[in-house]
Amino acid sequence: APAIRLEDYQPPLYRIDKVALNVELAPGATRVTATLEVSRQPGTEAGAPLVLDGDELSLAGIKLNGEALAETAYAATADRLELASPPADPFELTLVTELDPDANTKLMGLYRSSATYCTQCEAEGFRRITYFLDRPDVLAVYTTRLEASKKDCPVLLANGNLTETGDIEGTGRHYAVWHDPHPKPAYLFALVAGDLAEVPDTFTTMSGKEVALNIYVEHGKESLCDWAMDSLKRSMRWDEEVFGREYDLDVFNIVAVSDFNMGAMENKGLNIFNDKYVLADPETATDQDYANIEAVIAHEYFHNWTGNRITCRDWFQLCLKEGLTVFRDQEFSSDMRSRAVKRIADVRLLKSHQFPEDAGPLAHPVRPRTYHEINNFYTATVYEKGAEVVRMLQTLLGEQKFRAGLDLYFDRHDGEATTIEAFLSCFEEASSTDLEQFSLWYEQAGTPVVSVETEYDPDRKSFTVSLSQEIPPIAGQKSSKPAVIPLRFGLIGPNGEDMETGSVEGANVASDVLVLDKAHQDVVFHNVAAAPVLSLLRGFSAPVRLNQPLHSEELLFQAAQDRDPFNRWQAVQTLAMQDLVRLAGLVRDGSEGTPSEDVIGVFASVLGETQLDEALRAQALTLPSEADVAQEIGKDVNPDAIHTARQMLRRAVAARIASSLVPFITDQSAGGTFSPDAKAAGKRALANRCLHYYAVSGAADATDLVWSRFASADNMTDRLAALTLLVHDHMPREEEALAAYRERHTDSSLAMDKWFMTQATAPGNETLHRVKALMSDPSYDAGNPNRVRSLLQSFATGNPTQFARMDGAGFELIAESVLEIDKRNPQVASRLLTSFRSWRALDPQRSALAESALLRISACENLSRDSRDIVDRTLQ
Numbered sequence: 001a002p003a004i005r006l007e008d009y010q011p012p013l014y015r016i017d018k019v020a021l022n023v024e025l026a027p028g029a030t031r032v033t034a035t036l037e038v039s040r041q042p043g044t045e046a047g048a049p050l051v052l053d054g055d056e057l058s059l060a061g062i063k064l065n066g067e068a069l070a071e072t073a074y075a076a077t078a079d080r081l082e083l084a085s086p087p088a089d090p091f092e093l094t095l096v097t098e099l100d101p102d103a104n105t106k107l108m109g110l111y112r113s114s115a116t117y118c119t120q121c122e123a124e125g126f127r128r129i130t131y132f133l134d135r136p137d138v139l140a141v142y143t144t145r146l147e148a149s150k151k152d153c154p155v156l157l158a159n160g161n162l163t164e165t166g167d168i169e170g171t172g173r174h175y176a177v178w179h180d181p182h183p184k185p186a187y188l189f190a191l192v193a194g195d196l197a198e199v200p201d202t203f204t205t206m207s208g209k210e211v212a213l214n215i216y217v218e219h220g221k222e223s224l225c226d227w228a229m230d231s232l233k234r235s236m237r238w239d240e241e242v243f244g245r246e247y248d249l250d251v252f253n254i255v256a257v258s259d260f261n262m263g264a265m266e267n268k269g270l271n272i273f274n275d276k277y278v279l280a281d282p283e284t285a286t287d288q289d290y291a292n293i294e295a296v297i298a299h300e301y302f303h304n305w306t307g308n309r310i311t312c313r314d315w316f317q318l319c320l321k322e323g324l325t326v327f328r329d330q331e332f333s334s335d336m337r338s339r340a341v342k343r344i345a346d347v348r349l350l351k352s353h354q355f356p357e358d359a360g361p362l363a364h365p366v367r368p369r370t371y372h373e374i375n376n377f378y379t380a381t382v383y384e385k386g387a388e389v390v391r392m393l394q395t396l397l398g399e400q401k402f403r404a405g406l407d408l409y410f411d412r413h414d415g416e417a418t419t420i421e422a423f424l425s426c427f428e429e430a431s432s433t434d435l436e437q438f439s440l441w442y443e444q445a446g447t448p449v450v451s452v453e454t455e456y457d458p459d460r461k462s463f464t465v466s467l468s469q470e471i472p473p474i475a476g477q478k479s480s481k482p483a484v485i486p487l488r489f490g491l492i493g494p495n496g497e498d499m500e501t502g503s504v505e506g507a508n509v510a511s512d513v514l515v516l517d518k519a520h521q522d523v524v525f526h527n528v529a530a531a532p533v534l535s536l537l538r539g540f541s542a543p544v545r546l547n548q549p550l551h552s553e554e555l556l557f558q559a560a561q562d563r564d565p566f567n568r569w570q571a572v573q574t575l576a577m578q579d580l581v582r583l584a585g586l587v588r589d590g591s592e593g594t595p596s597e598d599v600i601g602v603f604a605s606v607l608g609e610t611q612l613d614e615a616l617r618a619q620a621l622t623l624p625s626e627a628d629v630a631q632e633i634g635k636d637v638n639p640d641a642i643h644t645a646r647q648m649l650r651r652a653v654a655a656r657i658a659s660s661l662v663p664f665i666t667d668q669s670a671g672g673t674f675s676p677d678a679k680a681a682g683k684r685a686l687a688n689r690c691l692h693y694y695a696v697s698g699a700a701d702a703t704d705l706v707w708s709r710f711a712s713a714d715n716m717t718d719r720l721a722a723l724t725l726l727v728h729d730h731m732p733r734e735e736e737a738l739a740a741y742r743e744r745h746t747d748s749s750l751a752m753d754k755w756f757m758t759q760a761t762a763p764g765n766e767t768l769h770r771v772k773a774l775m776s777d778p779s780y781d782a783g784n785p786n787r788v789r790s791l792l793q794s795f796a797t798g799n800p801t802q803f804a805r806m807d808g809a810g811f812e813l814i815a816e817s818v819l820e821i822d823k824r825n826p827q828v829a830s831r832l833l834t835s836f837r838s839w840r841a842l843d844p845q846r847s848a849l850a851e852s853a854l855l856r857i858s859a860c861e862n863l864s865r866d867s868r869d870i871v872d873r874t875l876q
């Protein structure tokens with residue numbers, strides 16, 4: 001199929017103002033009657049054909065203004081319905097389609113998860129329910145009548161407010177009618193029907209309106225919804241307080257389902273969630289799960305304004321809602337927790353997921369210009385880099401002007417489907433700033449590299465910072481233009497304090513932000529009393545790679561002194577990274593080497609920095625991941641050498657700090673009852689980080705301590721941390737622990753996902769066999785996306801040495817799995833396939849093996865459009 005291009009965008013020829021759906025649900029055969037109020041757009045010629053989208057549909061009836069339509073007046077196929085010459089006046093089109101939700105394994109459109117009927121319409125799933133103008137710039141008011149067996153489906157939900165319910169006498173069936181007064185695109189449509197438990201609550205909005213809140217889950221799981229409900233209420237309040245956004249319906253419903261392609265979906269008034277982002281108790285959820293639930297609940301709720309009230313004109317504008325909403329959920333979590341720790345976590349995610357995407361064959365701009373399959377553009381670039389772009393806008397304009405721009409956006413575009421240009425115009429107007437050059441962040445793919453050199457002149461008391469920027473050439477983008485890069489900075493004086501300086505030449509500098517907007521720029525600070533250490537990119541103020549050749553003394557100084565907690569953490573990471581790259585090189589070449597004493601010392605000192613909170617110390621004590629090191633090395637990557645190097649450094653740090661660890665490990669259990677709050681979670685994070693070092697410290701009681709931790713843990717965070725050590729470090733009681741865990745959690749599929757994942761990510765040659773065996777385990781379910789991700793995706797993305805095995809068996813396993821899963825669920829398959837994206841950076845032997853696995857996938861003729869798109873781009 002030809003590519004879809006942004007430059008070809010044309011407004012729709014017709015509008016659909018109202019949609020009335022009557023959905024008669026029944027196993028195997030569901031009947032959907034859609035009545036559409038259609039009219040021509042101004043400028044559309046009378047009689048212009050009306051072409052509606054479909055996908056695997058079968059038309060069972062069609063009427064125009066209530067009259068059956070002659071067969072010659074229309075043409076229907078599975079993916080298209082055309083009315084050759086529709087009436088000139090507004091008309092009512094009634095369409096009947098018949099669906100089989102039980103046979104829908106793609107989990108797009110109407111499907112069944114366990115016994116529950118549910119829908120997923122973003123991006124193009126509504127066309128699998130009825131023929132429609134399935135594009136985000138067609139906004140309609142929906143009324144949905146649902147009808148089903150009362151016994152099987154006591155709960156009937158759709159978007160908006162409930163207006164009517166009743167029984168259908170003598171049939172055992174009942175119905176409910178929902179009306180959503182807010183015009184919306186079809187991708188925000190949803191319905192749910194099933195036998196679910198309701199967890200009710202209420203929220204009073206800032207103008208005093210009471211909103212009914214409900215979370216629907218499988219019976220017996222009601223007690224697992226407290227945290228999600230609490231997160232929802234905090235999100236609603238926060239959006240009022242921070243952005244002035246109030247909720248706009250009488251009810252807000254959340255439904256948790258266990259089969260879901262992504263995290264969750266922001267359907268108007270009826271959010272549908274992967275149950276992993278709803279259900280939590282200390283027994284089955286880790287602190288990370290609690291944090292994720294809080295963030296995803298907030299994210300979907302925030303979409304009500306950024307995505308639903310104001311939506312995207314076309315799918316190229318996806319970052320308009322996603323980047324902005326990620327920015328908003330990041331801010332929410334920062335306010336709920338520690339800002340510095342949240343920033344570090346977000347930057348870790350950006351660097352580990354988005355940077356490699358931006359450096360490889362799947363690189364694309366935050367606003368892509370072309371696509372074959374839109375489902376493949378729900379990427380870290382659109383989401384996470386998109387959020388960074390919004391954050392830079394805030395940094396450049398300042399909080400007040402940023403807020404004024406956003407207010408203008410909400411005011412001006414409420415009820416519209418709009419574009420990035422319209423969004424940026426609001427900030428230009430509200431702040432009187434020209435954002436033309438800034439808009440390049442949406443247009444250019446690739447991560448800019450910012451290079452820095454500094455020189456202090458003691459006679460003149462001047463400090464010169466020479467900056468340059470460049471985006472390395474990537475597929476489809478040979479050259480690039482200079483971007484607007486806000487660099488938050490400080491000049492650290494000899495006493496560790498930030499220095500005051502005199503005037504600055506050569507750049508726009510507002511308080512602590514320096515704007516780099518040319519290819520090369522010399523910035524001179526006058527009246528600088530002594531040679532400073534330049535702390536640059538504080539708070540990671542722009543999504544760039546910083547190439548700043550600091551000496552290790554300077555990094556050590558920064559690690560100890562920088563008043564920006566992010567850059568303190570970054571300095572520690574940079575020191576570790578430099579050493580890991582050096583060690584990996586030595587290991588690869590078969591040479592001897594030992595970790596640097598300085599680096600070991602830095603890690604040892606972090607532990608004692610009691611003025612830093614525990615979560616921050618836990619982060620600082622975490623070495624760069626193997627994937628991070630691979631990315632830093634960039635070419636000829638040998639994952640085995642990296643793994644060995646990282647273990648060497650880990651063991652060396654462990655040996656140094658072994659004698660101080662035990663009090664930290666035992667400290668966190670002092671608190672009594674479990675609390676998921678940030679403080680308690682931080683203590684657990686530090687304790688488990690210490691346990692991680694203790695396990696390899698050589699201490700005689702290491703195995704006993706890890707085992708007793710595993711056996712006596714009263715929460716999942718501690719239990720899983722200990723299990724991971726037992727399994728990943730192949731400690732003596734590994735098998736016993738796995739069996740005990742399974743026994744304990746066999747009824748919780750979310751806890752069992754962690755059991756699969758722990759085994760899939762274990763280093764060591766035997767893991768491949770284990771993963772294969774687990775694929776035939778009775779608890780494995782190839783139709784459940786969470787289970788597939790926990791076993792196969794985590795193997796491919798979280799086990800670099802085994803995925804890239806020298807016998808090619810890791811690549812082969814994933815290639816075969818992609819082909820198998822593709823027949824059932826193309827979205828899950830194509831996402832698994834993206835794990836090959838950095839194949840060209842591997843050493844020649846490994847990259848040849850990866851290429852042959854990719855070629856095998858590519859040779860398959862009936863690949864889905866999703867997987868075809870990814871494999872073609874990956875090989876290009």
Ligand code: HT7
Binds near residue numbers: 265
């Ligand atoms: N906006 C939602 C995206 C999403 C999705 C996209 C494609 C296929 C299935 C999907 N499920 C959810 C999620 C979000 O960003 O909030």
Ligand code: ZN
Binds near residue numbers: 299303321322325
């Ligand atoms: Zn989103």
